[in-house]
Every structure is written in structure tokens, then in C-alpha cells.
Amino acid sequence: MRKDIHPKYVLTTITCSCGNVVHIRSTVENLHVELCSKCHPFYTGKQKIVDTTGRVERFRRKYGLSAHPEEEGAEA
Numbered sequence: 469m470r471k472d473i474h475p476k477y478v479l480t481t482i483t484c485s486c487g488n489v490v491h492i493r494s495t496v497e498n499l500h501v502e503l504c505s506k507c508h509p510f511y512t513g514k515q516k517i518v519d520t521t522g523r524v525e526r527f528r529r530k531y532g533l534s535a536h537p538e539e540e541g542a543e544a
Contacts, residue, residue: 480494486507505511528534 475495477493477495478497480492480496480499482490482492482499482501482504484490484504484507485500485502486504488504488506490504
């Protein structure tokens with residue numbers, strides 16, 4: 469086997485823009501990230517739900533579908 473061909477595996481400090489610091493092992497010494505599990509909306513529960521009701525209603529009108537499947541049977 470060839471010697472000294474692999475990068476050094478060192479303790480890495482990951483610093484988020486929110487101030488959260490995580491220590492792992494990697495081939496780089498320091499990483500700076502914009503989002504982490506402490507500040508990302510998906511993990512914090514503060515995720516903003518995009519309102520797509522208008523799109524759904526437009527689709528239903530276009531194809532003649534109702535919001536409730538039992539209503540479609542009554543119309544036919």
C-alpha cells in the first residue's frame with residue numbers, strides 16, 4: 469500500500485450563522501454554514517406553509533372536480 473496518500477482526519481468545528489457550534493471529525497479543520505438543525509425552519513417547527521389553495525381550486529374548476537368525492541357521484 470502507498471503511504472501518505474490520504475488526507476489528515478482531524479477534529480472539525482462547524483459554526484452556524486446562528487451561533488450553534490458542532491464538533492465532528494473530517495478532513496477540514498473549520499466549516500462555516502448558514503443553516504443548521506437549530507435554526508432551519510423545518511427542524512424548528514416554524515416552517516412557513518405555502519398557500520396553494522388557489523392553484524388547487526383552479527385545477528378543480530378546470531377539470532370539473534369537486535372538493536368532496538361523494539359530491540361527484542351525486543352530480544352524475
